[in-house]
Amino acid sequence: MIRFEHVTKKYGDSVILDDLSFEIKEGEFAVLIGPSGCGKTTTLKSINRLIEPDAGHIYVNGKDIAETDPVKLRRSIGYVIQQIGLFPNMTVAQNIGVVPKRLKYEKSEILKITRELMDMVDMSYDEYGHKYPSELSGGQQQRIGVLRALAASPPIVLMDEPFGALDPMTRSSLQEEIIRLHKKLHKTFVFVTHDMDEALKLADKIIFMEGGHIIQMATPEEMLENPASDLIRSFMGKRAADSAPVQLTAADFMRPNPISVYKNRGIRECTEIMARRHIDSLLIKNDDDTYAGVVSVNSIKRSGKTTGPIGEVPLSENAVSYVTEDAMESFDKLLNSDKDYVVVLNEDDTIAGIVTKTSMAKAMADALWGDAQ
Amino acid sequence: MTMKLVLEHLYLVLLSVLFSTAVGLPLGIFAYLNRPARKVVLWASEVLQTIPALALLGMVMVLFGAGKPTVIIGLVLYSLLPIVHNTFLGLDNINPGIKEAARGMGLSKWDRLFSIELPLAFPMVFTGIRIATVTAVGVAVFATSVGGGGLGSIINQGIRTQNMRLIFSGTLTLMAMAVVFDAGMALIEKRMNRRATH
Structure with a gap:
């Protein structure tokens, strides 16, 4: 679904992505994690060409994205960010309809999609559809942020620390919702976080990065059992058993x-x-x-x-x-x-x-x- | 003092603010979109503002001759600064998260500008227009020196004849005009801000 081949990105002398190659499969919930500056956000943003790599190729559905029109590419990839970024001059319903409108969906079709999506997160269209983003709580705003990314039914959704700015209670309920949406919609989710709890909770596959490299790419269980480095172990805290249970006396x-x-x-x-x-x-x-x-x-x-x-x-x-x-x-x-x-x-x-x-x-x-x- | 002079003054002010907006708004957008040109545009509009109003009108008169067009050109140049600056600042100060979301969702540059950035920047732009209008009411007094008429002629006449009443009546009318413009536009601005922050 998404394939990186020898992707390198530098800012001046500092190498952000160092000859990165990996693949995310269709329908997978992939979580990019690592210390700050490890290149996880850069990796994410190269998928929708917000950042252009200096070398290497990125393929989405087998097509080199460097040869795709960025505007078209981005309309086929959902995007959710930490700052939420709802458009304050538009109502909730207008925000959700932004991409479908630009893809020339019928008005009635957009309305139908908006209603369905809002029902999925228990925010009724009748109650919230005509409100402005500033009238919603942070958690509600990010729910709409997620729906907006899903509105045109993109096969891929990119999420850049989407729940990072929310309080723990709201975060955990949004995590539950995102898991539910992923199960229901069978889309490929690529999610950046620095919170290992979140990664373990959400991921089908965790991609651990450090210094522009992938240190380990594994399922949460595999990573818990065999963390590939001390850094990963420390990220997981006490979660990773220092020794397997059989060795406990x-x-x-x-x-x-x-x-x-x-x-x-x-x-x-x-x-x-x-x-x-x-x-x-x-x-x-x-x-x-x-x-x-x-x-x-x-x-x-x-x-x-x-x-x-x-x-x-x-x-x-x-x-x-x-x-x-x-x-x-x-x-x-x-x-x-x-x-x-x-x-x-x-x-x-x-x-x-x-x-x-x-x-x-x-x-x-x-x-x-x-x-x- | 006649109503004719008041209307003439209003005509000069409103027409020049209209043109000033028509020129200043695109210039502000240009400064926002074009990083290399930004400094030049902002600097040029600042320099125009530092020229004494009378001198600026005088220079325009030398080029275009006496009359209303000269007054309007001068006022437009003089009103550019607040409009250009506020347009640029209004666009530049939009929350980067909103801009990134718009870009990441596949809105083209112009689509972003017209659907999101300009609507969000507009209250700030309007503040610029308000400042320009109030300034223009005062500066238009010099119109009479370059053959443009307006309330300046009353004050001029008062000064020449040492007639305090005449000077006062002109000045008070100008002040009233400025206050009405300022308060009226401030009210609209407040409404816009309320809508924007909702």
């Missing part, structure tokens, strides 16, 4: 330094500690700090003892994991046991921590949504 999820007592501590003292800490069991360790077992309030009650060392109460056997053990295995042990936690031991059998159901849930949440902190 019990140590990554355990709660370190659980409360533990030596075997020879008094029973009374132990119940005291449990009461004070609001817990119903204690980890017991031998004199050499190695793990001995677990004592619960119930087992103390059942033993009938109130005095003497805690070691005399029968110890219950919680499942045990080692710090190096696969996290999944210790989760399995936890789920298969009737206890509230699995005890995690260091290599030398000393206590390292415990894995509870809470730590498991937190681990899964982190893996799914990134580190919340």
Whole structure:
């Protein structure tokens, strides 16, 4: 659909696009992302010839756009920008009809298209069609900006940080709408952003650029799993797992330094500690700090003892994991046991921590949504 | 003082502002569209304004002879600056996002100018016309010195005969005329701005 072949663009000595070659397929939602000055906007604007490359060729539908009349080319490519750029001297309906009017559509046809499009974003023609852009909120204005780009049903729509100036709530609802429009209309969308969340949410394919090069071009999943560079990793923040989930060990999820007592501590003292800490069991360790077992309030009650060392109460056997053990295995042990936690031991059998159901849930949440902190 | 002189004055002012707009608007557009010519056009209109009005009328008279055409040519030249400048500024100050959107959507240069840029710049252009009109009311006083008539002749006569009443009546009429033009056009301007910013 859109193909770049060795495209180069320079401003003076600085190279903006450096021998760029790639292809965007028909119907794809491609998102260009990268640090500022990486060439993403220049790339976008070369597609509708707002910027002319110094070397190389760009093909749209197999035709070299350098040989196409720019006005005709642009009328066949939708364009949405961050500043919205609605024409303040025209009503909403007139704005949407700008390109169809120039393509000599019938008036009734333009009206029909305008009504249909406005219905798609839940802004009724009767209510908003005759308003001026300045009477709308920012979010509404950009909805109209998107509709205006779609009005002549162009196969390609270019969007240059269209939601960058909107507040987070409005942005996210517009993102939902743009996904819906893309699914419904099967057009090729090329979208520039510097927000990785937005890219991951919208893209079929993310094109990551730096210094006029493409560093990685991949689906959001691929990019999350295998970011091609540290820069991409940092763009994705904690989202990209530093290591794949299979490599995570019990140590990554355990709660370190659980409360533990030596075997020879008094029973009374132990119940005291449990009461004070609001817990119903204690980890017991031998004199050499190695793990001995677990004592619960119930087992103390059942033993009938109130005095003497805690070691005399029968110890219950919680499942045990080692710090190096696969996290999944210790989760399995936890789920298969009737206890509230699995005890995690260091290599030398000393206590390292415990894995509870809470730590498991937190681990899964982190893996799914990134580190919340 | 006769009504004839007032009408004559109005005639000179309105006709010259009309011509001035007819010349100044295209010049302002030209300055906007043509970057190399911009400096020359803006500079030339500024230089014209620095020539003393009487001297300018005198020079035009030497070339074209005494009479109304001379007055109108002089007034047109003198009124160019606000119209040319405001046209250029009005066009140049349009939000770049609007211009980019228009270009990116496939509107040709002239289509952009007439459908979007000029309508948006028009309130600013109108301010230029207002300034030109009010200035012309005052400058047209010199018309009488180059055989153009108007209210200037009353003041001239008053000065020659040392008649304070005559000078005053001419001056007050001129002031009233300027105020009426200024206020009336300011009102229209306000309406246009309200529509533009809606």
